[in-house]
Amino acid sequence: MIDFGAVGQSFDLLFSSFGPWLVVVPGIVLGLIFGATPGLQISMAMAIFLPMTMYMDFIQAMLFLTAIFTGGSFGAGIPAILMNIPGTSSAIATAFDGYPMARKGQHNQALGVALASSVIGALMGYVVLFFMIQPLSYMVLRLGPAEMFVVILWGMTLIASLKGEQVLKGLMAGFVGLLVGTIGFSEIGLARGTMGQTYLLDGVPVIPAMMGMFAASELFKLANKGFIVESADARKVKVGEIFEGCRMAMRYPVVMIRGGLIGVLVGAVPGVGSSVSNLLSYIETKRRDRDPDSFGKGNPKGVVASEAANSSSEGGSMATLLALGIPGGGATAVMLAAFAMHNITGGPQFIRQQTDVVYAIIFANFAQVFLLVIIGLLFIPLLANIVKVPMRYLIPSVLVLAVMGSFGLTGNMTGPATVLVFAVIGWIFRHYGYSVPAAVIGMLLGSLAEKSLLHSYQISGGDITYVFERPVTLAIFALLLISLFSQPLMKRLKARQEAAQL
16 A cells, blocks of 8 residues: 555655755744634635745645645644634634633643644644545545535534533524525525625625634623733743643543544545534543533643644545545645646546655655644744733734734625624623534535535435435434434433432
8 A cells, every 4th residue: 555665755855955845944834823813814824825836846835835734723723722712713622621721820731732732633644644545535535415414414413512401502503603604695696695785795704703703702701801811820921831731632642543533534524624623523522521511611631632633634634635636625725726836636646646746745744743843832932921911902902803804804894894793693692502613613614514415406306315325424314313312311311320229
């Protein structure tokens, strides 16, 4: 399965000159900056700097873009931990326990946990890619629109059940998110839910909506606080505690490995990727833990699960790109554009004919992961000082950052207006106990769910028995039902056992 001749040639490509490595450190730093700045996306950074790759050879171009990808994957977790603002949708689950850790004065440890988990997760992703690129590409080909639709529903169900006793509210929030995600023109050119407003024809801008629901609504809650961290002693930035956080992450190898595997598998599914993998990994970790009630209150396992999954999904999405020529998300779509700029087409033929180049990209990413440790440790102490900023300065600064970022994304006032509207909606959701993450994920996946359902309908001709001919669809649907009903059934059985013992 491994072509050792090509492995040797890949080392020649990487180490015959310093050229390919000159762009790696700037790429990681750019990724960290864009990932850590709310409103700026990793794919945006890659798109902005894509024209520069025209002046590089193909290997150097791929190293530069994957370095931005690697740095951004970790960078997105930094604002999620310090400000409860996921830098991208891939860090949503990081905020669930990272931010409560920061509120308790454990921001240094939380950042250390995130760095170690990101590094190990990214490493796992590329190791799996090295050994499994061909089987993974075969598995992805087996997933049709019917499977994609059920995967999305399964993910929604898992996310809705995050707050064990409020599953119904979670499902309702997710359904509202799905409906919001379908606003605008449909696949067949039909406008829905726009209420006659032309600026909604392209749909609701999801990233500004996510920033409003997560960040702005949380800031409303903190308006009367002096600092994010109340205790002055706990606000100190201590490098020793960041290292302690790194060691803390190593205490949960099972959580990390499970998160890494979930990230690779989900990351290989086009259109889903790290946005869902971090949530699935978090939910699975919470479900299997002996103390699930500690999640959401600052349990480091939650940060490990999320960061390991979102970082390893990079390897999964690269598998789809290299093996099939299909981008798994925005970042790999930019890489596909880089392929085209160098007259290269991804897919099985590319892997067969240029195996040395594929291996060179994978080996270069191993090195990038170790560089991320050094650069990340230099970067974290600077950003951790955010907890020392009084809330009276932090709240307007974050709001201005969110508004400017949203304006940059949409290019008009639609972005800032969306932040404001969804900040109010987010506050209402939080106040009445409806799941904000479920609503956000619904918005992110609404259009993809609709597209998958429509394609399934077109393929089957409306015949429902088509589903029974798809064993993978049925298997995922069974998992969905187990996820939905296992928890209440187990509780009922436990209650009966306790009643019988009395």
